[in-house]
Amino acid sequence: MLTYDRGPPRRPLLSPRWFTDPTAHAVEQDALARHLPWRYAGLVGDGIDGDDIAACGDFLFRRQMPDAPSLADWLGPFTGDLLARSPALDSPVARDAVEFAANWKILVENTLDDFHGASVHPQTIHPAVDADWRQHLTTQRAGPHSRSSWKLADDTAAWWGKLLARGALRRFADQDRYEHVFIFPDLYVASFYGTMVIVHRVVPLAVDRSRLEWRTFLPGAASGDAKAASFRRGLVAMLSASARQVIEEDRPLCEQVQVARAAATGPGILGWREQRIGDVHAALAQLLETE
Numbered sequence: 001m002l003t004y005d006r007g008p009p010r011r012p013l014l015s016p017r018w019f020t021d022p023t024a025h026a027v028e029q030d031a032l033a034r035h036l037p038w039r040y041a042g043l044v045g046d047g048i049d050g051d052d053i054a055a056c057g058d059f060l061f062r063r064q065m066p067d068a069p070s071l072a073d074w075l076g077p078f079t080g081d082l083l084a085r086s087p088a089l090d091s092p093v094a095r096d097a098v099e100f101a102a103n104w105k106i107l108v109e110n111t112l113d114d115f116h117g118a119s120v121h122p123q124t125i126h127p128a129v130d131a132d133w134r135q136h137l138t139t140q141r142a143g144p145h146s147r148s149s150w151k152l153a154d155d156t157a158a159w160w161g162k163l164l165a166r167g168a169l170r171r172f173a174d175q176d177r178y179e180h181v182f183i184f185p186d187l188y189v190a191s192f193y194g195t196m197v198i199v200h201r202v203v204p205l206a207v208d209r210s211r212l213e214w215r216t217f218l219p220g221a222a223s224g225d226a227k228a229a230s231f232r233r234g235l236v237a238m239l240s241a242s243a244r245q246v247i248e249e250d251r252p253l254c255e256q257v258q259v260a261r262a263a264a265t266g267p268g269i270l271g272w273r274e275q276r277i278g279d280v281h282a283a284l285a286q287l288l289e290t291e
């Protein structure tokens, strides 16, 4: 639980040109390809291999620098998060993508903001978490990576509990929480009630255009009977439609921020609950310094 006895640190934020200028975008993408030790490459089963690929569970990363630290050192405390979620990845049920007319960092900022549910998804995600979400929210940060964990509302947890039984779902953890694990710069893994896992990747297409790709995993018990399998199919259709609806709520907001960013008169100020965003800016600023 945060206390507000002291103000948040002033974080240096990247200037707007890194969001709007095609030349700056090319410099940034080159820096991410040459000076970032490890970059998410895909999942086991995607046909990705090579001497420069290492695995953390079923998550594959490409080594981009010869003197990179070990993958476990790069991922730090979130190594355990990826390992824990990996067993769920044997159960892919859907994949989807949406293009945004916005810089990729705006999609990242949007998803890392702890006020995100309350402000961007007031009718969809926000009611699914505990009304007293500030009290129960825990955030862990390590370098550019981070995790926020929200307690689900009691009725949402009860709903998942019923789905678990009827769909014979497996859980990677016994938790009544929504968790969001971010691995810099472009991977985030959302999980619900310790069962459903959605792996997201933010793909830059141009300075002002990005594609958000996501893959949904709903682990079912190996011995699930035909009734449970049929229930799961209906559930997957419903959950896939909801996932897309939620992303379609993000898109117009990110696109407005893209337009407004160019008109900003100065850097923003991040509150205590927005420090995950500051971590990303700090990591990028450090990479870009070498250019």
Ligand SMILES: [Fe+2]
Residues within 6 Å of the ligand: 111, 116, 120, 121, 246, 247, 250
């Ligand atoms: Fe969102």
